[in-house]
Amino acid sequence: MSNKSIQRTSSLKFSRILKRNKTISQINVTPMVDVMLVLLVIFMITAPLLTVGVPINLPKTKAKSLPEDQAPLSVTINKEEKIFVQDTEITIEKLVPKLVSISKNKSDRKIFIRADEVLSYGKVVEVMAVITSAGFNKIALITDFEVKKK
Known part of the structure; x- marks a missing residue:
């Protein structure tokens, strides 16, 4: 055997050994x-379903939404005139103590009132009067944004 053939066979053996011991x-x-x-498909399907709350139909408006710096308290009145604080049903008599306990006696906390569009004006004003009698002055009425059709 020639010297070149010995080198070739030894280099082939060496390369086989390296390939065998080489980790991926x-x-x-x-x-x-x-x-x-x-997972992406699952989250895309379930995300729209996560909107939780009391089902009501809000009136439409053309006003723009305001920027938020602190999460406001939510008071909801549905079409059956039931009152909810943060999705928990409550009577009008227990509304003020509940709001005071949640806001920890901070009367500058914002309160958003979400009232169904079929409610009478008097019922909404009654709830607003109860809330303002407790010293809460930052009250806002929530409406749906009306989309302009071209």
Whole structure:
């Protein structure tokens, strides 16, 4: 055997040994991408369903929404004239103590009133009067934004 053939066979053996002992340094990301896409689809389907609250039909308005610096308290009145504070049903007599306990005696806390559009003006004013009698002055009425049609 010649010297070149010995070198060639020895280099082939050496390369086979390296290939056998070489670890795979790449991660197969295809299964991870599949799982992430499935999770993305699940979140895209369930996200619109997460809007929770008392079902009411808000009146439409053309006013713009105001910027928020602190989460306001939400008082909702549905079409059956039931009152809810932060999605918890409450009577009008217990409304003030509930608001005071939630706001920790801070009367500068904003209170948003969400009233169904079929309610009488008197019922909404009655709830507003009870809230202002407790010293809360920052009260806002929530409406749906009316989309302009061209």
